Amino acid sequence: MLPKTPLRNTKGMIGMNYFELNKEQLLKEQEALLEKYEEYRSLKLALNMARGKPAPDQLTLSQGLLTTFNDHDCFYKGEDCRNYGNLRGLSGMTELFAELFGLPEKQIYIGAASSLNLMFDTFARNMIFGAYKGATPWGQQGKIKFLCPCPGYDRHFSIAQTFGLELIPVDMTPTGPDMDQVEELIKDPAVKGIWCVPKYSNPTGITFSDETVRRFAALTPAADDFRIFWDEAYELHDLYEEHDELLNLYSELEKTGKTNMAYFFASFSKVTFAGAGIAMMASGKENMDYALGIISMQTIGNDKINQLSHLHFFGSAEAVHEHMKKHAKILRPKFEKVLEIFDRELAERGIGSWTSPKGGYFISLDLPEGTATRTYQLAKNLGVTLTPVGATFPYGKDPHDRNLRIAPSFPSIEELELAAECLTVCARIATAEKLLEG
Numbered sequence: 484m485l486p487k488t489p490l491r492n493t494k495g496m497i498g499m500n501y502f503e504l505n506k507e508q509l510l511k512e513q514e515a516l517l518e519k520y521e522e523y524r525s526l527k528l529a530l531n532m533a534r535g536k537p538a539p540d541q542l543t544l545s546q547g548l549l550t551t552f553n554d555h556d557c558f559y560k561g562e563d564c565r566n567y568g569n570l571r572g573l574s575g576m577t578e579l580f581a582e583l584f585g586l587p588e589k590q591i592y593i594g595a596a597s598s599l600n601l602m603f604d605t606f607a608r609n610m611i612f613g614a615y616k617g618a619t620p621w622g623q624q625g626k627i628k629f630l631c632p633c634p635g636y637d638r639h640f641s642i643a644q645t646f647g648l649e650l651i652p653v654d655m656t657p658t659g660p661d662m663d664q665v666e667e668l669i670k671d672p673a674v675k676g677i678w679c680v681p682k683y684s685n686p687t688g689i690t691f692s693d694e695t696v697r698r699f700a701a702l703t704p705a706a707d708d709f710r711i712f713w714d715e716a717y718e719l720h721d722l723y724e725e726h727d728e729l730l731n732l733y734s735e736l737e738k739t740g741k742t743n744m745a746y747f748f749a750s751f752s753k754v755t756f757a758g759a760g761i762a763m764m765a766s767g768k769e770n771m772d773y774a775l776g777i778i779s780m781q782t783i784g785n786d787k788i789n790q791l792s793h794l795h796f797f798g799s800a801e802a803v804h805e806h807m808k809k810h811a812k813i814l815r816p817k818f819e820k821v822l823e824i825f826d827r828e829l830a831e832r833g834i835g836s837w838t839s840p841k842g843g844y845f846i847s848l849d850l851p852e853g854t855a856t857r858t859y860q861l862a863k864n865l866g867v868t869l870t871p872v873g874a875t876f877p878y879g880k881d882p883h884d885r886n887l888r889i890a891p892s893f894p895s896i897e898e899l900e901l902a903a904e905c906l907t908v909c910a911r912i913a914t915a916e917k918l919l920e921g
């Protein structure tokens with residue numbers, strides 16, 4: 484049982500904009516907040532809003548995957564899925580991904596179970612063998628760079644960092660990466676690519692506008708081995724019937740004749756089982772022929788048993804969409820709870836701003852400049868774990884010390900409510916301190 488602390492009856496605490504308070508008011512507010520903070524501390528909490536993981540009841544939605552073979556054999560169109568072969572994956576699965584993501588079926592590779600794994604391998608291939616047949620490997624070109632829209636996904640940044648590339652930050656805007664910056668930066672032939680989570684971005688939850696997608700398709704980088712890593716991790720993850728629509732980059736690239744400029748990635752990690760779903764990669768025909776030539780040296784084939792059980796379980800793209808509605812039903816109240824608490828506790832006090840995504844897994848909270856680390860520490864001391872400050876920026880450094888990534892999916896709604904309330908108290912203390920410092 485979680486302890487219930489009625490934060491709402493914050494008697495004596497000021498509900499005015501902190502930035503309009505005088506010193507005396509701020510000191511009084513600080514005193515009341517510290518009292519509240521101590522109350523929370525005495526509860527010895529252990530809450531976590533750091534993990535963008537599906538909650539157990541979301542995973543249970545796919546439990547049926549484990550028993551599909553009770554009713555079906557292991558053959559797919561005459562092929563024994565228990566045996567070697569079929570590098571690209573079952574045709575039913577490539578067709579399913581083609582339909583779900585609007586990609587050419589013949590250029591889809593169903594890899595293992597993690598899309599991050601496919602991204603890492605793609606990076607590694609380009610480093611070792613080059614981005615296309617005859618290209619100088621990225622690893623032999625001296626100092627090379629990668630564009631990192633931020634706040635962004637820490638694991639993307641760390642892949643590029645692991646291979647020794649210099650990470651170049653690009654500002655995220657409400658319509659996607661700042662394309663003026665991107666268009667300028669790609670004039671440098673040392674810039675080899677860019678990370679993108681185009682729909683319900685991690686962590687801002689924003690979806691790239693049509694214009695942004697078109698500008699991506701029209702890029703003319705100085706490096707002919709420049710590649711867009713288009714990670715559609717949250718393409719299927721709408722929270723509401725009225726959801727964001729992402730313009731199809733592949734179709735736009737067909738118009739500009741540049742289908743080899745982008746790699747597309749996605750997975751079922753947050754559709755069925757995390758790290759045990761289905762992952763795919765796609766790109767222009769030349770890129771895929773080239774990649775599969777190398778991949779065929781790496782593996783004889785992937786897990787077709789898992790592919791077949793997913794085909795049995797879903798049967799159609801429509802069934803996947805219906806399944807995602809069940810996820811949304813679980814996730815929606817969690818997002819709404821966090822947003823409700825931010826609105827109630829932070830908005831009128833003028834503290835920070837946050838995104839209200841229509842899908843995905845994260846909310847991005849921007850606190851007043853210079854207060855995120857202090858807020859994080861205060862929360863940690865209460866037993867509330869948040870994603871480390873800076874994780875959403877290259878090299879783990881938030882230049883403004885203001886961004887926190889909030890992951891509402893894993894905790895129960897009761898845990899989430901308490902964690903979000905604690906967080907707002909910590910943010911208010913940190914803001915009051917900052918203002919008192921002058």
Ligand SMILES: Cc1ncc(COP(=O)(O)O)c(C=O)c1O
Pocket residue numbers: 535596597598599600636680685714716749750751752757758762
């Ligand atoms: C943007 C993004 N891409 C990829 C992943 C990981 O995907 P996978 O489990 O397919 O490796 C995540 C997980 O949080 C993510 O947020």
